[in-house]
Amino acid sequence: MLRDIRNGRDPQVAAVVRVLSALQPDILLLQNVDHDAGHATARALQTALREAGLPLAHRFARAPNSGVPTGLDMDGDGRSDRAGDAQGHGLFRGQGGMLILSRLPIDKDATRDFTALRWRDLPGATLPARDGTPFPSPAAQEVQRLSSVAHWAVRAGPLSLLAFHATPPVFDGPEDRNGLRNADEIRLWQVYLDGDLGPAPTAAFVIAGDANLDPGRGEGRRTAIHALLADPRIAPLAPMGAAGTNTVDWSGIGLGARRVSYILPSADLAVVASGVFWPPPGDPMAGTVAQASRHRAVWADIRLPGD
Numbered sequence: 244m245l246r247d248i249r250n251g252r253d254p255q256v257a258a259v260v261r262v263l264s265a266l267q268p269d270i271l272l273l274q275n276v277d278h279d280a281g282h283a284t285a286r287a288l289q290t291a292l293r294e295a296g297l298p299l300a301h302r303f304a305r306a307p308n309s310g311v312p313t314g315l316d317m318d319g320d321g322r323s324d325r326a327g328d329a330q331g332h333g334l335f336r337g338q339g340g341m342l343i344l345s346r347l348p349i350d351k352d353a354t355r356d357f358t359a360l361r362w363r364d365l366p367g368a369t370l371p372a373r374d375g376t377p378f379p380s381p382a383a384q385e386v387q388r389l390s391s392v393a394h395w396a397v398r399a400g401p402l403s404l405l406a407f408h409a410t411p412p413v414f415d416g417p418e419d420r421n422g423l424r425n426a427d428e429i430r431l432w433q434v435y436l437d438g439d440l441g442p443a444p445t446a447a448f449v450i451a452g453d454a455n456l457d458p459g460r461g462e463g464r465r466t467a468i469h470a471l472l473a474d475p476r477i478a479p480l481a482p483m484g485a486a487g488t489n490t491v492d493w494s495g496i497g498l499g500a501r502r503v504s505y506i507l508p509s510a511d512l513a514v515v516a517s518g519v520f521w522p523p524p525g526d527p528m529a530g531t532v533a534q535a536s537r538h539r540a541v542w543a544d545i546r547l548p549g550d
Contacts (some may be wrong), residue, residue, distance in 0.1 A: 253466060258532075259535045260295050263292060263540075265540055268441065269346045270404060271343065271344045272342075274538070278306055278340035280306075284304075285302050288343060296434040303351065306337060308358055310336045310338040310377075313329060315382055316383065317329070319351045320422060329374060330387070331388075331410070332343045341394055341452075343395075347400050347402075347544055348400060355394075360389050363457050365434060369427065371418040373418045388526055389431065391408070392408035392409075393406070401548050402447055403447070404448070404449055407428065407450075407454075409425050412464065425467070433470065433541075441461040448508075449508045450507040453504045482518045482541050483517075484521030486500045486521050488502045489539075490541055491537050512546070512548070513545065515544055515545065520541075
């Protein structure tokens with residue numbers, strides 16, 4: 244990824260930069276950005292965006308769980324050295340991480356990072372079992388972290404950005420390991436707001452990320468996303484684009500369009516406008532948006548406290 248950003252010749256990278264420069268966000272959460280300890284990839288992307296007219300001087304990125312080896316069979320296939328045996332699915336440390344870029348200063352000292360939280364330590368966690376025994380093993384459940392990628396509560400200006408990327412609730416067996424994990428990854432934010440993971444946030448907040456769960460279609464435990472969307476502490480925001488509230492085009496794998504990405508401001512924030520950047524066919528940006536990603540950017544204009 245770093246090579247593709249630096250050489251300036253990759254068409255997907257160019258499309259991503261064009262889409263983001265068109266949107267001009269003040270705070271940006273990006274998914275599937277490979278993480279490196281020196282933040283070289285993040286800095287290269289910041290440079291590309293700045294040269295395209297989008298200066299986002301502040302950044303936050305920490306190592307995700309994806310690709311972190313466990314040395315154990317974590318998915319029950321009898322092997323312990325595959326991508327599915329990492330803390331989060333990945334072939335190498337840092338694969339497919341998250342990145343926050345911002346015009347507003349980021350207070351790293353005020354950040355809460357739940358990425359290392361063990362699944363079993365989440366209050367009310369539901370862990371998988373097969374034939375009455377822990378799946379895939381008691382040893383695996385002892386070390387298994389909840390976050391398949393990461394969960395961060397990052398203070399950017401006057402806001403707390405609650406960022407995450409949940410596992411797809413598929414690619415498992417009757418024990419529904421990924422479905423249960425996806426549900427608890429989504430539910431973590433309500434547990435946090437309840438104050439059961441330490442102090443609850445005092446600042447206005449925005450939950451943002453890829454829940455990998457549509458509230459009405461597909462596999463997964465939809466009660467988890469229904470509960471989050473219905474929480475009275477959260478504004479019931481449903482941004483729209485040319486494909487309605489859908490945020491990803493999975494036509495290429497036979498699933499069609501789905502709503503899996505969300506921006507959910509706290510109820511005390513005033514939302515001026517919102518949308519899914521999904522131009523209709525024939526729009527000059529339609530091809531660029533499709534080339535950038537199957538996922539579409541979800542955005543919201545929010546009036547900050549005190550404005």
